[in-house]
Amino acid sequence: MIRHMTVPEGTVLETLKEYWNLADVAAVAQPSVLATRGLWTVSFQPIQGGFWMFSQEGLQKNNMDKLTFYALSSPEKLDRIGEYIAQRVNRDIRRKMGFVRIAMEAMDQLLLACHAQSLNLFVESFLKTIQKLLECPDPEMQVLGSQSFVKFSNIEEDTPSYHLRYDFFVCKFSSMCHDNNDDLSARTKIRMAGLKGLQGVVRKTVSDELVESIWEPDHMNKIVPSLLFNMSEGSSGPLELHTSSVQPDGNQSVLPGEEKEGQDPASLADICLRELVARAPYGKLDTVIQAMLLHLDNHKQWDPNNFAISVIRLVLFSIQAKYSQTVMQILMRHLDLHSKEEVRLRTGIADVIAQTITIAAAESVGLSPLEIINSLLMQLRLAVDSKTEASSSTASLSGAVHSTDGPNQTVLEERYQATLINALGEYANHLPDYQKIEIMKFVLGKVPKHSQGRTDILLQKIMLKSMLKVGTTYVTHQFSQTFQMNLVEPLLGLCRARNAAVRLLVQQILHTLIDRHNNLPKLAHPSLNPADLDLEYDQCTSADIQFFKRRGADIFVALYGSLFMDGNTEENILGMTTTLSLLCIEMNHPEVIVEMLRLIFSVQDSALTSEALTTARKFNLHGMNASLMSLLALLAKYPAFSEHVQLVIAKRLENAPHLLSPIRERYAGNLSPDDIPEELLFSRDTVEEALKEAGLDGARINVPYANPTNGFGSLQSQQPGSNSDINSIALEVESISSSPGLFPFRGGPEEQVTFDSLKRLLSEPPEKTEEEEADRNKRIAEMFQTSTFKEMLARQPSTDNLQEKLTEIFTRLTRISGDFESLSISSGDPLKMQTFSASTQDIQFPDLFVS
Template sequence: MAEILCCRPCKPRYRRLVDAIYPRNQLDGLINSNMQKLTFYAISQPEKLGRIAEYIVLRMSRDLSRQRYNQVKISVEAMDQLLQSCHNLSSLSQFIESFLKMLQKLLETNNLQMEKRATDSFVNFANIEENTPAYHREYDFFISKFAAMCHSNQGENAKTVRYAGLRGLRGVLWKSASDPLQTSIWERQHMEKIIPSILFNLQDDGCFHLFSFDIFKNSYDIDGNEIDTSTGIVFLDQPYAVDGIADSPKTLADQFLRELMAKAPFGLNSVLEPVLKHCDLHEKWNPPPIFAVQTFRAIMYSVKDPCFVIQALIHHLENMSNSNASVRIGIATVLSSIVSIAGSSIGPSLLGIFNSLLKQLRQSVEFQQTECCPSIEEEKIYQETLINTMGDYANALPDYQKVEIMMFTVGNIPKLSDDGQALNPGDAFLQNVLVKTILRVATKYKTSYLATVFTDSFLITMVQLALSADPNVRLDTHRIFQTLLDRHDNLSVLQHLPYVLDVSDLQLTVEKCSRPDQMFMRKHIHLIVNMLYKSVCLVPENDSQFEHMEAILCTMALFCVEVGYDEVLIELFRLSFALQAIALESSSGFSPHKRIAIHNLVAKYLNLSSQLMAIPSLCQHMQQVIQKRISLGYRSLCLLPELNVQNGENTEKIKEQIAVMLEEDASLLFDKNDVAEILKASGKDVQRLAIPFVAKNNALSLLPGNNINNYMVLKNTDKPDAFSGRGISVQDEADENSVDMSIDWSYESIRVSRKNTIFTIGHEKKNITKEPVTVETLRNLLNSPLDTVEEERKEAEKTQQILEMFRSEPFDKLMERNYQRREEIDLSKTVKRLLQKTNESNRLSEYGSGDKPKNIFELKFPSFVC
């Protein structure tokens, strides 16, 4: 039988319509009129859409194998038009299967033009919203192929291929992320192909060269924008990618990366792990990590949860803790550059993140102390970078969280030993580093009220650090005090306080001390002045002596300016005269150079405080003493900046002569009696000024709840002053005005009131009567100055009495007294006393109280007769 041939009239209609769109001349394009007929037929007969697509793909495969690229172009155009016109049909899923098969065949040719055409078609397909879900569709081939195209680096058309690959991957993202029913693009195997492809193109060739770390540290302009150190062009650090069509692989990669991170779900490790892995494999952490900084800043601006990125970086830093210091420096630098972007989104993971940074800092300090550390300088750079990171991290937080960070850091500082000895080298170095960390955080904090930041625990630790064995720690602690005290930007002027004839030249901002600050200072001023006194005593007698003296002077001046109400000023006057007294004593063990430095410190402070108090006679007294010192011609005592300190082999001898001269000539010293009279004449309360300043060995016990460790401090040998301003002795005056302002503990007063009342306190003082407590009494108690000297004296007397009792009295008498005390608190005696009191109250109600008053409803009002 002859073979039956299929002639044209026997072909199905959809095939005849498909054949009609192809021109006879292979150089011509698509026949649009026939294409419209095919489109109308596909819409009218939607069940034929799948067969139409299969036939077009069949023809395209045949033309592709014969390299008829014009015919292939017509097939692709026809499929694109059918897709645009029929995307709402229910049978679209079958058409899309053939459509994706066609694109796959085009991409497998490795022909640039075919790859570009397939990419364009896939992007058009990605922009179409399908009404029918596709449960079984996968894009594994397209992800692999487009990712391979993104890494093309050979030939003249490498950038064009990479650009097409990025567009294809972006299309996959659009199609997969918008449809949750399709295969998830966020799986690890997909992200490990997509993310490296983006990062490879994000790094433009020749843009990231290696520069020194010092250059990178200065690669930010005054507005905070990053500068590309290779080109000198400012890289605009903005939340969104540059608008417009991307014309290069790098620009497109930047847009794609931001879009990918913006669509990523919360807390997805598979998105960030490829970024970290890419930086590890391609050594992008090595300083300066410009590429890593740029990448992570783009991620931070785009991701939904910036805190998750910070946590992932810190976790990666922990995993790389055994790597080279340069790698850790790079990761810490990236953290420092992105942490400020997180802002208030850090939230509840605040202390967790900061604890991780502190842990890394502690590990670095411990590693530096070992012999295995290859480069101490790099470890120090790493530590400085971590400290800067924590400072930038704190700067992005609200003020109350900055306080929490400082408190948390304080809790990690190695405490001073009980006997005041120096710490071991590891703890001492860690203490130094953590104090620098607190200082860095403090520079980002703006103090409103002192009590908010200077809690008892924080103040105790700061006082301990100010008296530590390490001079650098003491100096940094004073800088912390200065930073937290300075609320009106006076620190820049007072940091190197000169001698001025007119304080208005300094342009200080002085405001009235608030009530909360007054209460804080009233509670803690004695602890603070004690710390300042001992800080002066601990100033090292070496080249850093001038720097330490200036720091202490700046702290005193800030207390005077920021919280300078009368009580604080009087206490600072007491401190100044105490320092002047110890500088006069040759038995103090200080060198003549240090003694003269203390005299100059006192002179500068008294000159400043007297002018701020605006009392002419007080200013005149200070000026007279200072001018008389200047007139002697000794440059060591001259506070004028234009005169230099005398140098030469006889300098120490001259300074010793000056110290002896100050001891012998009282006119060269500031007179406490004159100052007291001047202050008293101006209406100031000078009672505290009459009390001798005595530095406490356990100064920290002045704080409420004194459960802290005592430490060794130097003792002061101030002599009692003779003046009082009234006809009673100084000690009696101290007894009169010594009131403890602490809420947690207070001693009972033993003074007998003039009034006779029925209120008695304590079974041991039954003969002492006391006034009833009133609001006025509490107000007077609250406003009374605290006299710790008198309280210590009373406690010492009580201790002495107890010791004398046990030393002198016989054992039988002590037993009898103890028995009597136990009898007084015996339960049966107590019950008996309560019963007697009840009987007495019953008798009083029976005979003295009268009849029970009537209920208000039983009262009868008198009738009035008009």
């Protein structure tokens, strides 16, 4: 039997409560509300046994339609309806789960049916109800609350509910993501519900600008670790990477196969993380990445770092490409924070950078590449410092306690440095060539110019290895573009570094920059039959010829001086042979060939007369010359020259094979480098005649390079602040005399630079100076128009002759040599330089630079 009761609208809630609590009524099957204007008709159906039938039958569609119609007709009543249902759920949740499910279904339908402008009246009661469900220990209720919240998060509100806070939901959903229920099925359901809840929180808060920001560190430190925890729990290999699941306008787009992927917590967490990162604005991206890095630190997932690599790659593929540089800079800062940690941790972070930096390199613009390169170089410098400190501490303890961690620690540090260098190379490999040149110049600027200690030498090696890594990715087209002033000068200066390994690295860098036809592997070892190497080469272009005229002399002088540095090994000679061979091939021009022959004969003379070179080193130089002469004979194609080279090599093969390649470290003890017959040496006269027959200036090869083995050249290369030697002095005089427009200042008496003349110049009005200049120009013009050639010669003052200039130069060199006599020079010890001071009045400034 059904009882009907009609009550006024104002007392509807009181009437509902009164009848719901009647003791004589066993139950209320379905409280259906018939919405009419001003009246509610409430129907009750008492049943036997104390149970309500509607908990088994479910929500009745007719009654729900009536309630929905009333809510739509009177939206101002939504808050009261929601409040009443929330009270019923709060009371029934402890013992009547069926009623709770039906009540939540009713609330969900009301939520979806109501208009967006009136929804905020209902939201507060709805969220309170969900909070009660999530606080319930029953997993089914927690899952039910999460599902309702997800439905709510997909609804867009016209009026944001800025008074709402989602702190509880973030905490609760995050804790559900870490559920450890013994039942695997229940644990999976709870974790899935927590992940979907976090996804709903992010969607809801991102779309509402007035809602509390979800990007605060407190929230991100709960959300991100929850996602990463589930990803790591279910990942057995590299994560499958996808592009962003969010369009640029912030709307969600379903990925292909997303529903299938979200069937387990790991794949669902992957989807949620990609969506979270894609929705993050530029200013809040740092907060998300920092939360990730903190989780990786806490769970020690840098060693091994497979999961960390997958996560960072996922981030880089999910965000906009222009933001990828920011991610790499955050990783660099994180590595800097752990610069004092154990080397395995640092190596793991560096390897993550190396594995992912190529993604960021594609969008490198402006100064961002140099910022990343600078960060890597700073880490390399810190690595060198830590390695030096570790070596010092190991050496101090070696006398007392034998340590087994020293060698292993050194290997780990070297591996860490190699990882950073590899990261630098991988980054540069994806940059355009013009940026690679800038990076090489930037790296070269970080190289210590003077190796005054072990740390400087290590730093030189590390920086040059980094530059070599960048150079291997660069393709040279024109030497003038590659060997710019601020690149070639420091590089040539390092050709005379004190350490042989540093000089070898410089040669290897030159190999990569000079080689344009991939001939480097073919020239790795000297050969007497270059025709069999299948070399590729072209004629030298006019731009390269102009470059050689400007820089060729400097390059050959630096390479020649490097040949005679102390401590050169077999590898140094081989590297120099390869460098000179590449120069011959890439700059195949008669002027280059003549200059190369000049260097070869200077090396031959030094190998015969120098007392500072060892026997093995002299034989190495002769072998290098033989290989270079064979290559020049192939390139030049001068018949007389080629015949002479073949004749000398044939005689060496027969009588003195030690004067040919291969280059070795040791030779038989009965061999003497001093008594070499003339027939086994290359003849200057013969080569000069061959060059003259070809129409070249053969006399040029008779001008020897200054002998660097007298001690002055090597000393100057090691002295701080000095980059000149005897050769540079000679070249300077020659370049000044041959350059148009550069003549020593030889003015008249009125033009001599004195104190009075400078004072007069500053005090006199400019009009008077202009008049004097005009009169002077007029007199000069009249002189050239009216005077004869002999009269002009008579007016020219007498100049110093060549003999006087040579005497002046040798006098200066003698004085400099006398100043250095007090210095103790040894091959292994650092130089102890003395400071010489002179009065300002005694300094003689060249006239050329006073104008």
